[in-house]
Amino acid sequence: MSKCLKLNTQRSVAGYLLILGCSGRKCEGRNFAPALELYDGGNFRVLRRYLKENGWPPGLIIKIISAKYGIIDATTFIESYDQRLDEKMAQKMNPEVMHSLKEIGLPTSVFINLGKDYLPAVSCITTLFNAENIIYADGGIGQKQRKLKQWLEGLPNRTATVSILKSNTYPLYFFPDWDDYVYEPFQTEETHEDRQPERKKYAHEIFGKKAPYDGMLLSLAQLKNKKGILNRLHKQQEPFVLRDELRIPGRMSIFGDCGAFSYVADHSPHFEPREAATLYHQFGFNLGASVDHIPHPSMPTTEKERRMELTASYAKKFLDTWNFHGYLFKPIGSIQGVTADHYARFVHEYIDMGYKHVALGGLVRRKDSEILEIVAAVREALQKSTGGKDENVWVHLFGILRPELLSSFRNLGVSSFDSASYLRKAWMSSDRNYLAPDGNGWYGTIRVPISTSKAMRDAAQANSISSEQLRELESQCLSSLKRFNGTPKSKEEVLTAVDEYGPLLERKGEGNHFVDKHNALMNDQPWKECKCQICKKLGIQVVVFRGSNRNRRRGFHNTWVFYHKILNK
Numbered sequence: 001m002s003k004c005l006k007l008n009t010q011r012s013v014a015g016y017l018l019i020l021g022c023s024g025r026k027c028e029g030r031n032f033a034p035a036l037e038l039y040d041g042g043n044f045r046v047l048r049r050y051l052k053e054n055g056w057p058p059g060l061i062i063k064i065i066s067a068k069y070g071i072i073d074a075t076t077f078i079e080s081y082d083q084r085l086d087e088k089m090a091q092k093m094n095p096e097v098m099h100s101l102k103e104i105g106l107p108t109s110v111f112i113n114l115g116k117d118y119l120p121a122v123s124c125i126t127t128l129f130n131a132e133n134i135i136y137a138d139g140g141i142g143q144k145q146r147k148l149k150q151w152l153e154g155l156p157n158r159t160a161t162v163s164i165l166k167s168n169t170y171p172l173y174f175f176p177d178w179d180d181y182v183y184e185p186f187q188t189e190e191t192h193e194d195r196q197p198e199r200k201k202y203a204h205e206i207f208g209k210k211a212p213y214d215g216m217l218l219s220l221a222q223l224k225n226k227k228g229i230l231n232r233l234h235k236q237q238e239p240f241v242l243r244d245e246l247r248i249p250g251r252m253s254i255f256g257d258c259g260a261f262s263y264v265a266d267h268s269p270h271f272e273p274r275e276a277a278t279l280y281h282q283f284g285f286n287l288g289a290s291v292d293h294i295p296h297p298s299m300p301t302t303e304k305e306r307r308m309e310l311t312a313s314y315a316k317k318f319l320d321t322w323n324f325h326g327y328l329f330k331p332i333g334s335i336q337g338v339t340a341d342h343y344a345r346f347v348h349e350y351i352d353m354g355y356k357h358v359a360l361g362g363l364v365r366r367k368d369s370e371i372l373e374i375v376a377a378v379r380e381a382l383q384k385s386t387g388g389k390d391e392n393v394w395v396h397l398f399g400i401l402r403p404e405l406l407s408s409f410r411n412l413g414v415s416s417f418d419s420a421s422y423l424r425k426a427w428m429s430s431d432r433n434y435l436a437p438d439g440n441g442w443y444g445t446i447r448v449p450i451s452t453s454k455a456m457r458d459a460a461q462a463n464s465i466s467s468e469q470l471r472e473l474e475s476q477c478l479s480s481l482k483r484f485n486g487t488p489k490s491k492e493e494v495l496t497a498v499d500e501y502g503p504l505l506e507r508k509g510e511g512n513h514f515v516d517k518h519n520a521l522m523n524d525q526p527w528k529e530c531k532c533q534i535c536k537k538l539g540i541q542v543v544v545f546r547g548s549n550r551n552r553r554r555g556f557h558n559t560w561v562f563y564h565k566i567l568n569k
Contacts, residue, residue: 014105015059015387016155017129018148020044021118022066026080032369034376035064036074036411043113046145047074048411050152055170056379056413057157059387061104065093065114065121071100075376075412090120097121101128105387111151113137113144158391159415160356162215162253162287162330171409173567174255174418175203175213175559176399177246178228182206182552186538188482190450190547203556205247206533212556212563215252215286217418218242220279221259224270230283242283255418256285257334257398260361264294269310273317281327287357288327289398290318292334294362304338311336311361312346316353323354332357332396340370340377347381351393359396368402379412403566422562426555427545431517434543435558437530439565444517445545445554446498448477473501484540491522494540532560 023041030038036048047062062074067085069078070093085093101122110129112122114137125134135151137144162172181200187193204211222228233240242254256279263270269291271279280288292311295304315333322331333355337343343360350358360378363371375397382393394415401419409417425442426433432442449456451467451474460470476497484490495518502514527535527542534557535542542554 014107015061015383015389016057017101017104017107017110018047018060018062018151019110019112019114019122020047020062020064021114022064022068022085024082024084031080032077034075034372034408034412035066035069035072035078036062037408038078038080039064042141042145043148046149047152050149051413052407052410054152054157055159055415056383056392057152057155058159058389058392059383060155061107061383061387063101065090065097065118071097071121073380075380077373077376085118085121087117087120090118091123093121094123098124098128101125106130107387108133109151109155110134111137111148113148156390159413160391160394162255162357162394162416170416171397171406171414171567172214172416173212173563174215174217174253174396174416175423176217176219176418176420177202178219178222178420180420180423180552180555182549182556186541186549186553188478188541190549193547193549202246202248203559204249204252206556207560208533210533210560210564211249211252212560213252214416215255216246216248217255217257218285219257219259219262220271220276221262223279224259225262233283240283242285253286254284255287255289255332256280256283256329257289257359258291260292260294260334260336261364261399264296269293269314273314274321277318277321277325277327277331280329281325285329287330287332289332289359290315290334292336292361295336295338297338308336308338308342308346312349315350315355319353319355330357331355332359332394334359334361334398336362337374340374343374344377344381347378347393348385351382351385355393356391357394357396359398361398363397364399368405371397371400371402372405372408375409375412375414382413401562406567422558423552423555426558427548427551433545434521434526434554435561436526437532437535437561437565439561439569443521443524443526443543444514445543446481446494446518446521446540447514447545448474448481448498448501449545450474450547473497477501481540481544486525486528495519495522530557530561532557534560 020043023039023044025040026038027040064072064074066072067083068081107129110133112134137147181202183193183195183199184201218230222230223234229245233245248254258269258271258276271291273291276291277288291314293307295307311334319331333350335343335346335350335358337346347358360374378395386392395413397414397417399419400417401421422435431444433445434443436443451470456470480493480497484494498518499515521543527539534553538553542557544550
């Protein structure tokens with residue numbers, strides 16, 4: 001056992017320290033994951049439940065005594081193993097544990113929840129921390145878990161907020177908008193739709209208080225691409241208010257970014273920091289991200305390094321501009337990196353700059369494992385940088401919606417993310433277009449393409465079908481869908497008409513692969529079980545793949561199911 005030394009009080013003040021023993025029980029299906037997520041004993045379940053519901057207290061550092069890995073952070077990636085620590089091994093581990101804990105500084109409070117065989121690993125801990133600040137969990141397993149919960153709940157716990165919040169459930173979801181509206185009321189024939197501007201409706205207008213997002217994200221890239229509502233408003237001479245134009249309710253936030261992917265191939269970003277800050281102010285954004293430049297993996301190392309440093313320098317200039325003018329929007333520091341260590345390093349720098357909100361960019365094309373590694377590294381860096389502070393840093397993930405990682409995002413304190421993937425699946429996927437009402441699984445669609453489209457005219461010509469015959473086949477499909485009432489007879493009528501029109505949809509080498517999907521959809525009729533306004537109003541029409549006005553409604557449905565049945569279940 002290590003020799004006890006006199007307490008050194010000259011070290012820096014830290015936040016809060018939790019020391020747990022590893023768990024013999026591991027989460028099923030997880031092999032390589034952050035320790036916080038791999039261990040599945042009672043203490044870890046209490047801890048994850050607290051973090052999910054409350055977020056991470058600023059400066060909370062969690063150390064785990066592991067039989068295989070020694071002393072590790074809760075964010076350290078480990079493999080599953082079957083090994084138990086005994087008293088002799090714990091004594092041998094003591095010097096390593098003391099050295100690791102010494103690096104932390106002087107926590108305001110220390111909570112130790114270890115079994116008796118693990119306690120020798122932290123003997124003489126009073127040589128590192130004030131004894132009056134150390135709490136040992138005692139009693140039975142249930143008592144220890146209750147005391148752990150009480151200690152966690154007693155910690156000061158606040159995360160920097162965004163200006164307007166619709167929900168207290170994290171992470172918050174921002175819906176990226178590129179003119180994703182529909183025309184009301186719905187008309188079954190797209191070619192005769194009334195598309196007057198006053199008939200435009202956004203998802204938050206259709207769903208009202210059950211809107212499927214906490215805010216909207218718009219990109220300044222619209223100004224350079226010459227499309228989108230920002231471009232239209234910017235051309236106006238009179239003052240404009242983005243919130244009014246989008247008819248966004250006051251409970252939602254409007255988030256702006258610079259659209260880094262739109263200029264990833266260029267040497268420099270399309271915006272200067274001062275310009276971006278001014279635009280966010282003029283448009284009336286609630287949150288605005290600093291200008292960033294993505295270091296694409298295919299680039300030379302020197303170019304990737306230049307872009308990372310440029311992004312950091314732009315973040316500093318952006319924040320300086322915000323401070324100088326006293327703008328009202330919340331400044332978000334965009335971070336770009338190549339490795340997890342890069343992101344962690346820049347987190348420290350951005351906090352030193354004065355940022356209370358950061359966003360991690362360049363993650364869209366990365367594997368789930370890479371994203372999780374980066375988020376874990378950022379969380380560890382944040383906890384080291386927020387010791388002694390009264391609030392934690394808000395963390396946003398740009399363009400990331402990975403259902404498999406949602407629980408990890410909650411556990412690691414991700415505050416918000418944005419993605420349009422559920423919307424766009426409605427028309428961009430070949431067979432995953434309609435999300436089941438319970439969020440478990442996808443359906444294809446009933447495909448009735450517009451007969452006057454070039455693709456259908458070419459297909460008709462290749463099959464020696466006249467224009468009149470093509471229009472008649474299309475008309476039969478639309479008529480059968482209107483008459484559909486759920487009976488076996490009407491179901492067969494739809495399938496017969498659609499599958500007669502369907503062979504024209506053959507893809508080279510695939511044959512008419514939609515027939516089976518049509519059958520599955522008509523057998524289950526999932527729209528009948530959905531509670532969203534789209535499905536209640538459209539019925540079978542919601543699963544018809546046809547024009548953008550109809551397809552986008554299906555995307556609204558997908559987003560609604562994701563938000564209410566997956567994200568906030």
